[in-house]
Amino acid sequence: MHLPLRKCYHVIKLGIVLVLILTILTLFEQWRGGKRSTRAQELEMVQDEFEKQILEDEARIIPGLGEGGVAAHLVGEAKRLGEESEKALAINVYLSDRIAYNRTLRDYRNPACTRVLYDAELPSASVIIIFHNEPYSVVVRTIWSVVNSARRDQPWYRHANFVDRASGKTMNLGYPGQDPTSPFVYLKEIILVDDNSTLPELKGKLSHYIRTRLPPDLIRVLRLPDRVGLTKARLAGARYAVGDVLVFLDAHCEGQPDWLRPMLQRIKDSPKSVVVPIIDVIESGNFYYSVQDPEVFQVARCFHRQGLMRARMTGARAARGDVLIFLDAHCEAGADWLRPLLQRIRHKRDAVLTPLIDVVDQTTFQLDAAEHFQVGGFTFMGHFTWIEVPEREKKRRGSDIAPTWSPTMAGGLFAMNRAYYWELGAYDEQMAGWGGENLEMSFRIWQCGGTLETIPCSRVGHVFRSFHPYGLPAHTDTHGINTARMAEVWMDDYAELFYLHRPDLRNNPKIGDVTHRRILREKLQCKSFQWYLDHVYKEKFVPVRDVYGFGRFTNPSSGLCLDTLQREGEASPLGVYPCHDTLQATQYLSLSLSGELRDEEKCAELQYSRRNPDEGGEGEGRKVLMVTCHEKDRGQKWRYLSSKQLQHVESQLCLEAGPQPGADVAARPCRRDAPAQRWRIDYSEDN
Numbered sequence: 001m002h003l004p005l006r007k008c009y010h011v012i013k014l015g016i017v018l019v020l021i022l023t024i025l026t027l028f029e030q031w032r033g034g035k036r037s038t039r040a041q042e043l044e045m046v047q048d049e050f051e052k053q054i055l056e057d058e059a060r061i062i063p064g065l066g067e068g069g070v071a072a073h074l075v076g077e078a079k080r081l082g083e084e085s086e087k088a089l090a091i092n093v094y095l096s097d098r099i100a101y102n103r104t105l106r107d108y109r110n111p112a113c114t115r116v117l118y119d120a121e122l123p124s125a126s127v128i129i130i131f132h133n134e135p136y137s138v139v140v141r142t143i144w145s146v147v148n149s150a151r152r153d154q155p156w157y158r159h160a161n162f163v164d165r166a167s168g169k170t171m172n173l174g175y176p177g178q179d180p181t182s183p184f185v186y187l188k189e190i191i192l193v194d195d196n197s198t199l200p201e202l203k204g205k206l207s208h209y210i211r212t213r214l215p216p217d218l219i220r221v222l223r224l225p226d227r228v229g230l231t232k233a234r235l236a237g238a239r240y241a242v243g244d245v246l247v248f249l250d251a252h253c254e255g256q257p258d259w260l261r262p263m264l265q266r267i268k269d270s271p272k273s274v275v276v277p278i279i280d281v282i283e284s285g286n287f288y289y290s291v292q293d294p295e296v297f298q299v300a301r302c303f304h305r306q307g308l309m310r311a312r313m314t315g316a317r318a319a320r321g322d323v324l325i326f327l328d329a330h331c332e333a334g335a336d337w338l339r340p341l342l343q344r345i346r347h348k349r350d351a352v353l354t355p356l357i358d359v360v361d362q363t364t365f366q367l368d369a370a371e372h373f374q375v376g377g378f379t380f381m382g383h384f385t386w387i388e389v390p391e392r393e394k395k396r397r398g399s400d401i402a403p404t405w406s407p408t409m410a411g412g413l414f415a416m417n418r419a420y421y422w423e424l425g426a427y428d429e430q431m432a433g434w435g436g437e438n439l440e441m442s443f444r445i446w447q448c449g450g451t452l453e454t455i456p457c458s459r460v461g462h463v464f465r466s467f468h469p470y471g472l473p474a475h476t477d478t479h480g481i482n483t484a485r486m487a488e489v490w491m492d493d494y495a496e497l498f499y500l501h502r503p504d505l506r507n508n509p510k511i512g513d514v515t516h517r518r519i520l521r522e523k524l525q526c527k528s529f530q531w532y533l534d535h536v537y538k539e540k541f542v543p544v545r546d547v548y549g550f551g552r553f554t555n556p557s558s559g560l561c562l563d564t565l566q567r568e569g570e571a572s573p574l575g576v577y578p579c580h581d582t583l584q585a586t587q588y589l590s591l592s593l594s595g596e597l598r599d600e601e602k603c604a605e606l607q608y609s610r611r612n613p614d615e616g617g618e619g620e621g622r623k624v625l626m627v628t629c630h631e632k633d634r635g636q637k638w639r640y641l642s643s644k645q646l647q648h649v650e651s652q653l654c655l656e657a658g659p660q661p662g663a664d665v666a667a668r669p670c671r672r673d674a675p676a677q678r679w680r681i682d683y684s685e686d687n
């Protein structure tokens with residue numbers, strides 16, 4: 001009895017200890033597990049919240065709205081809310097939130113593009129999209145557009161086969177190193193660079209959207225800890241990228257079918273080509289996707305019948321409108337085709353205009369848009385402009401869809417071989433905020449041995465905004481300062497023409513140090529700006545090149561100078577103003593060798609006078625208007641007489657100073673004894 005009792009006691013003691021340990025263990029486990037699950041729960045709750053918001057977003061979308069790229073309209077209260085959002089954000093965000101993230105677009109490409117075969121083996125692309133406080137739905141639509149238009153399973157995806165040299169076998173592998181089953185044959189990655197946005201929906205919600213709605217392992221989001229501006233944000237994206245080619249996009253773009261391959265193919269064939277797509281317009285108010293130049297309208301017609309002259313005359317006699325428009329009876333007009341014509345005729349009564357004529361196929365009624373796109377130019381004020389493709393370039397490129405040389409690029413949408421990007425000096429990392437980097441890179445490309453080309457089969461739409469919805473660092477003029485940095489490094493003596501517009505920036509310490517960029521220019525043995533003007537952009541009017549005289553045009557008897565008086569607008573009268581001691585932009589005019597009296601973009605011509613079309617009235621004379629130079633022989637030709645008079649060749653009238661500062665000049669019958677008709681030019685062959 002004794003022993004078993006003792007044993008029993010021990011057994012019980014042991015049991016109790018064991019039970020205690022077990023209880024403690026389970027309690028601990030429970031405690032730990034509980035803790036873990038609250039964390040998971042919290043995370044889940046946040047995700048659920050994002051999910052809920054995203055589902056709400058998706059429920060808001062109106063099927064079919066804006067589909068095909070047509071203008072989207074809302075009515076009533078929704079319309080008002082839309083307009084309000086556009087006023088505040090420069091984009092109709094309320095509307096954007098209601099248009100499908102992956103809407104389709106009408107295909108505006110030249111039909112010849114659909115017949116091009118691209119190599120099966122193309123360089124891989126890293127698409128870099130930077131953003132600061134861009135509207136969420138617009139960013140998501142941009143991402144979808146890139147993803148969709150780079151899929152191999154799209155109907156348009158056809159390619160030339162890749163022949164393996166070793167085995168002689170025909171293969172379709174995509175590019176080397178890529179999983180051949182991946183649907184994104186040449187899209188390596190999309191890198192989103194968040195330039196320190198403050199909008200909450202661009203943080204967790206956007207990440208959640210990407211994680212749950214978009215293909216895995218394709219999209220990275222880089223969150224910058226500080227706001228660095230667009231140049232440095234792009235640099236950050238480029239450092240991160242691993243694809244063969246860098247493709248930069250603004251965060252409000254939609255690509256046309258197959259927009260990426262034509263650029264990759266060109267870079268493969270010519271690695272030092274930096275390429276841009278044709279940039280189409282997505283209207284900020286209604287998301288209408290239209291071809292690049294909104295002024296270009298399209299009237300389509302199929303075939304021309306003969307012998308219609310008499311019928312037209314009869315019609316013209318009966319017409320009562322201000323303007324006669326003749327159309328064949330088998331035309332289809334593009335959007336807003338009429339107003340550009342009427343607008344032009346209002347400014348220039350004697351203009352006879354033809355629209356851009358597209359072709360409608362007579363059997364299929366397929367509309368083939370006449371190829372029209374513009375390339376990049378610049379002004380000495382440091383701004384990007386659109387220019388027509390020069391005639392000599394049309395000859396050189398050989399075909400409407402061939403790579404077309406462009407003197408500059410807009411800056412936001414381009415593709416470039418990644419190694420070449422770094423070799424060529426990437427970006428000037430001391431450029432802040434917005435602006436300037438586009439001309440800097442354009443000049444650098446050309447001057448240092450590359451080419452800048454528009455690839456016509458690649459078209460991407462961009463939402464053009466009328467103002468920046470985001471603030472820029474401390475309201476500094478980053479565009480001016482960045483442009484001055486560019487001018488200091490790349491423009492040689494021509495930098496003076498920039499400083500003429502910005503005397504405040506001359507020798508301004510705000511510009512900062514550019515030594516390292518000058519060293520880069522030296523190292524790459526780049527050519528001069530003069531070379532650029534002479535070889536790349538011959539058509540550019542340079543106020544000191546190919547001119548008979550330039551500078552101030554002084555009327556000695558009054559001490560007044562010709563002055564554009566900072567008047568903006570399509571056609572603004574030329575006036576006079578007391579001469580400035582130093583040359584300033586509004587008084588900087590040239591008399592070109594072809595006889596134009598002009599500033600950088602506008603030429604003096606006479607206003608049409610209804611009363612007396614050929615003679616200047618004895619009274620007020622005819623007004624002299626500054627209008628866009630047309631480089632045709634008519635109307636904009638002047639000559640400088642030995643009597644120091646400026647004579648308008650066509651009308652034989654002479655330029656006469658206005659009576660007081662700020663007055664308009666006039667063209668009047670030439671009188672040798674009229675002191676108001678005498679002009680002295682600062683720099684000319686005579687002086």
Ligand code: LR7
Pocket residue numbers: 130131132133134195228229230233249250251252279384409410411412413433434435436437438462465468470
């Ligand atoms: O501080 C900033 N940080 C940014 O990340 C300021 C802007 N950004 C982002 C912004 O969210 C956007 O995605 O940078 C991108 C470009 O800014 P936008 O869209 O306000 O510029 P933009 O389209 O008005 O201006 C054009 O010129 C700029 C000069 O610095 C840039 O080069 C833009 O990329 C360029 N856009 C285009 O080329 C599109 C075609 C427009 C034309 C002509």
Ligand code: MN
Pocket residue numbers: 250251252412462463
């Ligand atoms: Mn933009």
